[in-house]
Amino acid sequence: MATTVLQFSDVSVVRDGNTILDGVDWTVDSDQRWVVLGPNGAGKTTLLQIAAAAMHPSSGTAEILQETMGKVDVFELRPMIGFASTAMARKVPKNETVLDVVLTAAYSVTGRWNEEYEDIDTRRAQRVLSEWKLDDLADRRFGSLSDGEQKRVQIARAVMTDPELLLLDEPAASLDLGAREELVQLLGGYASSPAAPAIVMVTHHVEEIPGGFTHAMLLADGKVVQAGPLDETLTGEHLSRAFGMGITLEERDGRFFARAE
Numbered sequence: 001m002a003t004t005v006l007q008f009s010d011v012s013v014v015r016d017g018n019t020i021l022d023g024v025d026w027t028v029d030s031d032q033r034w035v036v037l038g039p040n041g042a043g044k045t046t047l048l049q050i051a052a053a054a055m056h057p058s059s060g061t062a063e064i065l066q067e068t069m070g071k072v073d074v075f076e077l078r079p080m081i082g083f084a085s086t087a088m089a090r091k092v093p094k095n096e097t098v099l100d101v102v103l104t105a106a107y108s109v110t111g112r113w114n115e116e117y118e119d120i121d122t123r124r125a126q127r128v129l130s131e132w133k134l135d136d137l138a139d140r141r142f143g144s145l146s147d148g149e150q151k152r153v154q155i156a157r158a159v160m161t162d163p164e165l166l167l168l169d170e171p172a173a174s175l176d177l178g179a180r181e182e183l184v185q186l187l188g189g190y191a192s193s194p195a196a197p198a199i200v201m202v203t204h205h206v207e208e209i210p211g212g213f214t215h216a217m218l219l220a221d222g223k224v225v226q227a228g229p230l231d232e233t234l235t236g237e238h239l240s241r242a243f244g245m246g247i248t249l250e251e252r253d254g255r256f257f258a259r260a261e
């Protein structure tokens with residue numbers, strides 16, 4: 001049975017007098033995979049930061065995995081949340097091997113130090129590497145990988161701990177067409193599995209929405225423009241409102257394509 005993994009009630013974030021998120025109400029269940037879209041500066045990354053228990057709302061309540069932010073030790077919560085972002089990738093030592101980048105997730109650290117790894121962790125890391133088509137790269141240095149390979153390693157690291165909630169901040173940003181399509185396919189396969197956790201993915205492009213995604217939130221100026229099941233939410237009309245320009249949306253074989261009217 002599905003459980004609620006995120007419950008935001010009237011969440012606002014104010015920084016330096018700027019309202020970055022403004023009265024966001026949002027519920028994410030364990031069997032849902034969400035895409036969050038919106039113009040630059042809409043507040044998407046800030047929304048993910050709260051979902052990751054990395055930031056507190058200025059007002060309102062954020063319940064994450066049924067614990068209320070402000071009333072829970074975030075260090076207990078964070079191991080249950082997988083988070084892949086460019087900011088996380090920057091913390092990974094460039095000379096770390098791919099296997100170690102993924103393996104160290106089991107201990108919530110970046111950079112291998114003196115941890116003793118159990119065989120079971122190593123076996124799981126190898127299985128995760130295989131799922132994300134990285135088995136041939138296990139011994140390569142993270143810094144020597146292509147952008148596309150590095151993105152897959154970030155996601156493999158994020159799923160290594162078998163999280164209850166997976167957060168992806170622009171996983172396909174900066175990828176070439178081939179690498180993007182490979183990632184979208186892998187993500188689609190992962191998202192379609194009933195065993196996958198709840199997923200929230202921030203992206204700038206509807207073309208990057210993988211199959212298996214069920215819900216969408218459109219955010220603009222810190223406010224929810226529209227949110228709900230993907231087929232009802234992702235429409236030309238709603239995208240036009242979120243981006244402040246006429247946008248035509250096409251759907252083909254479960255993938256989306258958008259252009260200005």
Ligand SMILES: Nc1ncnc2c1ncn2[C@@H]1O[C@H](COP(=O)(O)OP(=O)(O)OP(=O)(O)O)[C@@H](O)[C@H]1O
Nearest residue numbers: 015016018020038039040041042043044045046047
């Ligand atoms: N600590 C801060 N202090 C002041 N303003 C901030 C702070 N953090 C973010 N902002 C501002 O809040 C707004 C939302 O930022 P956020 O990164 O969440 O948006 P975004 O939708 O992810 O944007 P993008 O698509 O460009 O990545 C931006 O205008 C940003 O400059």
